[in-house]
Amino acid sequence: MKWFVALVVVLNLVVAMYGSFKQRPPMDVHAQEVSPGQVKLLPTGWTPDASAAQASAPHAAASTPAALAKAASAPHEAVKAAGKAAAKPVASAPKALAKPAKPELKPAAKPEASGAVAVKAAEAKPLACYRWAGLNDSLLARVKGGVPSLKLKSGQLQQDSKEENKGSGRFWVYYPPLATQSETKTLSAELKDKGFDNYIVSGDEFKGNLSLGLFGKEDAARTLVARLKAAGYDKAVVKSKDQPVKQTTLSFKDLDAAQAEHLKALQKRLTPGIALKGC
Structure with a gap:
């Protein structure tokens, strides 16, 4: 019986020693979610010494809440800093938009072709x-x-x-002009030589005709026309001024x-x- 108890004690010691010397695998602290209540801040120069651990335990317990608060606020500070950095361009964007735009330089008007200028000048003249x-x-x-x-x-x-x-109640006798002005002048001279007084009309619609007289009665005008016809001038005309x-x-x-x-x-x-x- 004593031998059995001694064997159990030896086995327990071997297991305890094996567990203390066995290297535990590294843990990824970033992959595990840690409760703030379980986090303990270890002082600088901490060693596994039991007496040192016991002496620093009250101090670590006292400083744990402040460390936890600082650790918890770190991500928020980083988020605030990133938000401020991202907000700066957005805040400055309205200022950039508010700047007055530079005036655009319009291209100088091209000189028109000389032909087009001439056409426009012709069109501008009054008709x-x-x-x-x-x-x-x-x-x-x-x-x-x-x-x-x-x-x-x-x-x-x-x-x-x-x-x-x-008309004025009178009758006018006239002789039509000939083909040219010189022929009409020759005719006027011939009629004067034969006793028919006349002159060449120059001022109204009958310009160029030979005026032979103005009569108050149509019979007198007709008598003159008959005399001219007898003399060989048969183109004399009687025109009533009342017509x-x-x-x-x-x-x-x-x-x-x-x-x-x-x-x-x-x-x-x-x-x-x-x-x-x-x-």
């Missing part, structure tokens, strides 16, 4: 408007013969006609410079005694 009035039927036919050379567009030419009574005369006015609108110059030249050639008037 001309003229009235060619006082045209009887014969003059109107003559003028209309030259109008196509103006190359007018639709709406540029307008014609207005009306009858006017220019309504059809007068036509041609209006030329929106003429460019070339058309206006051409119209002026046409008027001087066809009706020198009837000038153009502005609209």
Whole structure:
């Protein structure tokens, strides 16, 4: 029996010694969750000495709450610091946005081509408007013969006609002009030599005609026409001053410079005694 007790004691001692000398595997303190109540702060220079451990136990117990508070607040401090660092760019962003934008430099306008400038200058010039009035039927036919050379567009030419009574109760005898002015002057001289007083009209719509007289009675005018016919001049005409005369006015609108110059030249050639008037 004593031998059995001694064997048990020896086995217990062997097991205890084996457990004290066996190296425990390192523990990953980061992978384990530690309760703050179980954490103990060991003083600097701590040794496994039992007396030193017992002497420092009260001090470690006293300082444990402060250490735990400091350890617990460390992650919060780190989070606050990271939050402040992250908040700085965000806070400065409005200031960057609030800065006034630099004025944009607009590119200088490109000079227009000379052709475009010329076209715009031509378009900017005011268009001309003229009235060619006082045209009887014969003059109107003559003028209309030259109008196509103006190359007018639709709406540029307008014609207005009306009858006017220019009479004074008298009758006028006249002789139409010949083909040229020199021939008309020769005819005027011949009629004067034969006793027919006359003159070449130069101021009104009958410019170029030979005026042979104005009579108060139509019979007297007809007698003169008969005498002229007997002398070989059978183209004399009797015109009543009381007879309504059809007068036509041609209006030329929106003429460019070339058309206006051409119209002026046409008027001087066809009706020198009837000038153009502005609209």
